[in-house]
Amino acid sequence: MLIRTEDLAKSYGTGAIEVHALCDVTLQIEKGEYVALMGPSGSGKSTLMHLLGCLDTPTSGRYLFNDRDISTLGDTELAHLRNREIGFVFQSFNLLPRLSAQSNVQLPMLYAGVPIRERSTRAAELLEMVGLKDRMAHKPNELSGGETQRVAIARAFANRPSVVLADEPTGNLDSKTGVEIMRLFGSLAEQGNTIILVTHDQAVAGHARRVIRLIDGRIAA
Amino acid sequence: MRIIELVRLSLETFRTHRMRSFLTALGIIIGVMTVIAIVSLIQGMNYEVEKQISSLGSNTVFVQKFSFGMGRLDWDEINKRPNLTMEDALAISQLPTIDKVAPSRSRTVGKITWRGNKVTTVDVSGSTPAMSEVGNYHVETGRFINSDDSLRRHSVCVIGGYIVDNLFPYETPLGKRLVLDGKSYVIVGVLARKGSFLGQSQDNVVIVPITTFEKDFAPVRGFGELQYSVAVAAMPKKGAALENAIDEIRELMRRRHQLGYDKPDDFGISTQDTIRDIYRNITRVAYIVMIAVAAISLLVGGIGIMNIMLVAVAERTREIGLRKALGATNEDVLWQFLLEAVMLSLVGGAVGVALGLGIAKIVEITVHLKAAAPLWTIFLGVGFSAGVGIFFGIYPASRAARLNPIEALRYE
Numbered sequence: 331m332l333i334r335t336e337d338l339a340k341s342y343g344t345g346a347i348e349v350h351a352l353c354d355v356t357l358q359i360e361k362g363e364y365v366a367l368m369g370p371s372g373s374g375k376s377t378l379m380h381l382l383g384c385l386d387t388p389t390s391g392r393y394l395f396n397d398r399d400i401s402t403l404g405d406t407e408l409a410h411l412r413n414r415e416i417g418f419v420f421q422s423f424n425l426l427p428r429l430s431a432q433s434n435v436q437l438p439m440l441y442a443g444v445p446i447r448e449r450s451t452r453a454a455e456l457l458e459m460v461g462l463k464d465r466m467a468h469k470p471n472e473l474s475g476g477e478t479q480r481v482a483i484a485r486a487f488a489n490r491p492s493v494v495l496a497d498e499p500t501g502n503l504d505s506k507t508g509v510e511i512m513r514l515f516g517s518l519a520e521q522g523n524t525i526i527l528v529t530h531d532q533a534v535a536g537h538a539r540r541v542i543r544l545i546d547g548r549i550a551a
Numbered sequence: 552m553r554i555i556e557l558v559r560l561s562l563e564t565f566r567t568h569r570m571r572s573f574l575t576a577l578g579i580i581i582g583v584m585t586v587i588a589i590v591s592l593i594q595g596m597n598y599e600v601e602k603q604i605s606s607l608g609s610n611t612v613f614v615q616k617f618s619f620g621m622g623r624l625d626w627d628e629i630n631k632r633p634n635l636t637m638e639d640a641l642a643i644s645q646l647p648t649i650d651k652v653a654p655s656r657s658r659t660v661g662k663i664t665w666r667g668n669k670v671t672t673v674d675v676s677g678s679t680p681a682m683s684e685v686g687n688y689h690v691e692t693g694r695f696i697n698s699d700d701s702l703r704r705h706s707v708c709v710i711g712g713y714i715v716d717n718l719f720p721y722e723t724p725l726g727k728r729l730v731l732d733g734k735s736y737v738i739v740g741v742l743a744r745k746g747s748f749l750g751q752s753q754d755n756v757v758i759v760p761i762t763t764f765e766k767d768f769a770p771v772r773g774f775g776e777l778q779y780s781v782a783v784a785a786m787p788k789k790g791a792a793l794e795n796a797i798d799e800i801r802e803l804m805r806r807r808h809q810l811g812y813d814k815p816d817d818f819g820i821s822t823q824d825t826i827r828d829i830y831r832n833i834t835r836v837a838y839i840v841m842i843a844v845a846a847i848s849l850l851v852g853g854i855g856i857m858n859i860m861l862v863a864v865a866e867r868t869r870e871i872g873l874r875k876a877l878g879a880t881n882e883d884v885l886w887q888f889l890l891e892a893v894m895l896s897l898v899g900g901a902v903g904v905a906l907g908l909g910i911a912k913i914v915e916i917t918v919h920l921k922a923a924a925p926l927w928t929i930f931l932g933v934g935f936s937a938g939v940g941i942f943f944g945i946y947p948a949s950r951a952a953r954l955n956p957i958e959a960l961r962y963e
């Protein structure tokens with residue numbers, strides 16, 4: 331089992347003004363699954379994604395990643411885990427504007443200590459994989475929205491992570507481009523990659539093979 | 552992450568924010584430049600002054616109405632001081648530890664001409680043959696004044712190289728007559744050159760027998776009536792300790808001036824060492840001022856760096872969040888921003904060193920001062936600027952490192 335959570339909860343603030351963003355979330359995701367976490371805004375899906383992505387630690391409950399209890403890990407170990415095991419795709423792309431597409435894709439490998447030559451060949455392969463072979467030297471502001479998100483997807487796969495978390499990956503794209511991006515995710519899932527899609531959009535969630543619905547911080551049956 | 556990657560990362564700022572980086576580094580540049588330039592100049596001055604002091608003769612004792620570099624000047628007290636006389640000089644020469652004594656009187660002659668050529672503000676002194684040895688004057692051609700000249704009050708003189716160059720560029724000065732304030736002197740010798748000191752020639756001198764000097768020139772009144780007094784240079788016997796000679800001279804002079812045991816000296820005794828001490832005191836002040844200027848400048852520069860780094864951290868909050876999401880550890884982020892601050896100050900330091908050396912070189916060429924920045928100042932300049940970068944960079948960098956990745960990613 332790749333991901334297993336037991337009664338995962340996250341609350342913000344203390345005492346009277348305590349906000350329970352997430353309650354009793356128990357779920358399991360196997361290697362190779364293509365899952366959508368769906369829910370309206372405020373349902374706690376972002377909080378869940380942050381927890382699954384090891385960007386945050388739960389208030390209570392357990393999170394086992396590859397049978398490893400995440401709640402016991404420190405900042406540095408979490409960073410290493412994010413670096414090697416988890417890829418992120420954001421709604422707002424989050425590429426570094428000063429760097430070329432290829433350098434952006436290299437970033438996770440930089441922190442993994444991959445030698446520079448290997449980094450650049452692997453980045454080229456990844457960009458070819460997302461169909462941007464001839465765009466490698468371009469800066470983000472020279473790319474279209476769809477192309478930018480493709481670069482971000484290539485970056486997410488840089489260190490061959492166990493899972494890729496995509497947070498509203500089509501949210502900032504027009505519908506036609508959004509469909510293309512979802513097609514790309516589909517084919518990456520076909521190749522055996524584990525992908526977790528976070529979205530409020532029924533149509534987007536429909537691309538995944540399994541949908542987990544969240545309402546008010548709980549999993550809806 | 553490897554250090555080389557971090558350095559590359561931190562150097563990126565210089566490319567993207569050229570003007571900002573330059574202005575930020577300016578404080579450091581100015582600070583280091585000042586230190587290097589001033590240290591070089593002081594070193595050059597030390598070298599020149601040491602040369603001058605050494606040329607005085609290592610164990611010559613100078614007895615004058617005033618000592619060199621008297622602390623505070625009390626003109627009432629000074630005006631009451633008795634003049635030193637030829638009799639004082641004679642008495643000193645008879646002390647058991649003293650070998651030779653050269654008394655001298657001096658005046659400044661405004662202008663000396665020779666067939667259309669002229670020299671101005673010449674230092675004319677009257678002295679005895681012993682001055683050659685005691686005052687470290689060597690004769691290049693001709694002879695020094697001798698005891699016969701002194702005894703018979705001959706109107707002869709020896710002249711310095713500067714006067715030869717300016718008055719007699721194409722002929723021998725020996726045998727020619729010089730007119731000093733209306734009195735005529737035959738040139739009998741030329742002194743070996745002593746060179747220039749801080750751009751001023753030490754060879755613009757004329758030496759005549761002291762007896763002739765006393766006959767020809769009435770003492771000039773004014774300014775503490777310095778000119779009435781004889782200056783005595785005394786050389787201790789070989790093997791006699793300098794301290795003993797000084798003690799003997801002091802005791803003798805106090806007796807001659809009938810000073811009570813509770814009265815301070817009313818004359819001055821100086822040696823090479825006391826002159827050196829005075830000079831060291833002056834340069835110590837210069838060093839302290841320099842260190843203060845440099846410290847303030849580095850402080851201001853450091854605050855500038857801290858300020859700009861805080862701006863950079865705020866500006867790049869999203870970038871920091873992203874880097875953390877992609878696997879940068881807190882240390883990775885810390886190092887990235889710390890190295891950026893250090894690079895800023897280090898490059899500033901290096902530029903400062905280069906400019907400081909440039910200034911020293913320019914001064915060396917224009918003032919003929921042998922300015923040299925010792926290697927340690929360069930290391931100190933660069934090392935200090937790196938230290939400033941670390942000291943003022945650590946706070947912004949640790950702030951960046953502590954950012955929460957989720958909040959940082961949400962930051963607009």
